[in-house]
Amino acid sequence: MLIVDSLSKSFDKGKSFALKDVSFKLEQGDVCAIVGESGSGKTTLVRLIAGLERPDGGVIKLEGKEVSSIKKLVPPEKRNIGLVFQEYALFPHFDLLKNVMYGISKLKNKKERAKEMLELVGLSGMEHRYPHQLSGGQQQRVALARALAPNPSLLILDEPFSNLDAMLRMQLRSQVFEIIKKTGVTAIFVTHDTQDALSVADEILILQNGKIIQKDQAANLYTKPSSIYVASLFGNTIQLNKEMQTAFDCPLNPKCDHAIRNENLSINEECEYVTHARVLKKTFLGTGTQLLLKLDNGQKISVVTKEREVADRIKIGFNSTDLLEFAG
Numbered sequence: 591m592l593i594v595d596s597l598s599k600s601f602d603k604g605k606s607f608a609l610k611d612v613s614f615k616l617e618q619g620d621v622c623a624i625v626g627e628s629g630s631g632k633t634t635l636v637r638l639i640a641g642l643e644r645p646d647g648g649v650i651k652l653e654g655k656e657v658s659s660i661k662k663l664v665p666p667e668k669r670n671i672g673l674v675f676q677e678y679a680l681f682p683h684f685d686l687l688k689n690v691m692y693g694i695s696k697l698k699n700k701k702e703r704a705k706e707m708l709e710l711v712g713l714s715g716m717e718h719r720y721p722h723q724l725s726g727g728q729q730q731r732v733a734l735a736r737a738l739a740p741n742p743s744l745l746i747l748d749e750p751f752s753n754l755d756a757m758l759r760m761q762l763r764s765q766v767f768e769i770i771k772k773t774g775v776t777a778i779f780v781t782h783d784t785q786d787a788l789s790v791a792d793e794i795l796i797l798q799n800g801k802i803i804q805k806d807q808a809a810n811l812y813t814k815p816s817s818i819y820v821a822s823l824f825g826n827t828i829q830l831n832k833e834m835q836t837a838f839d840c841p842l843n844p845k846c847d848h849a850i851r852n853e854n855l856s857i858n859e860e861c862e863y864v865t866h867a868r869v870l871k872k873t874f875l876g877t878g879t880q881l882l883l884k885l886d887n888g889q890k891i892s893v894v895t896k897e898r899e900v901a902d903r904i905k906i907g908f909n910s911t912d913l914l915e916f917a918g
């Protein structure tokens with residue numbers, strides 16, 4: 591459905607690449623999250639797919655047709671791609687119905703379609719309100735209705751929840767992806783929030799310095815990250831370097847790198863590998879406590895525990911089944 595093949599883009603005459611040799615495919619109905627730190631190339635990738643930039647190399651095909659290459663650039667409005675951005679980009683002087691109708695040029699029954707879309711996003715009855723009369727979450731649902739109205743072959747959502755507070759973000763995230771699944775549209779969702787990505791995407795693509803470093807199903811990315819970097823994107827991870835291996839008395843394969851996830855560390859429980867530690871600092875987080883620990887060999891680590899009451903001296907450990915191993 592979408593094929594991205596060896597895509598490259600630089601902005602300073604080839605001196606540094608914003609994207610380098612990026613290839614992936616999406617099938618009809620796939621929901622793929624693109625995750626990466628600031629500057630990793632997420633926006634450049636979706637701008638290339640949307641036709642807002644021309645690639646320096648590589649090809650993009652949509653529904654079997656070449657839409658981008660060095661030689662060819664099908665304009666954005668001819669790609670049948672729906673876009674939803676962080677800023678809702680609604681017309682303030684149009685009511686909701688007109689805002690949604692705006693995106694539909696080809697369909698005859700524009701009004702019915704716009705009403706249907708507003709109903710889909712849970713805003714029927716509000717057709718004649720103006721954007722300023724809506725909350726941020728409602729405005730983002732209008733933006734989604736507008737993007738879906740022309741029945742796009744691909745929907746791109748670029749950081750759509752960044753402007754919203756945590757509670758609303760969670761609610762809207764599940765509503766939006768329920769709607770996306772209901773319509774069966776293929777979707778690309780750009781985010782720097784790995785929780786967003788894990789909770790909604792079938793597949794996650796990780797970008798680092800303009801390259802794909804892993805593309806996998808959400809559960810696999812969490813359990814089988816390809817590097818410590820990927821592991822640490824999905825939660826607090828403690829690297830088991832030589833000193834840490836000595837502290838826990840767990841000599842590991844020297845040809846590989848190893849790490850353990852914070853949530854797999856046990857406090858004051860029987861484990862295969864244990865050490866003792868002095869608690870230097872306790873910070874109450876509500877759901878648990880963050881501890882700054884000084885292990886008996888002098889290493890300092892920071893961990894989060896669900897315990898609220900923690901003694902000043904503790905036993906800390908983990909089991910070999912929870913080890914993450916990466917080719918060095």
Ligand SMILES: Nc1ncnc2c1ncn2[C@@H]1O[C@H](COP(=O)(O)OP(=O)(O)OP(=O)(O)O)[C@@H](O)[C@H]1O
Pocket residue numbers: 601602607608626627628629630631632633634635782
């Ligand atoms: N129009 C441009 N001109 C020059 N350099 C650019 C341009 N657009 C992007 N870049 C550079 O390309 C690289 C990738 O940028 P991009 O905006 O794609 O990253 P991003 O992952 O979307 O970041 P963020 O999460 O901060 O939006 C960065 O080094 C950026 O400075």
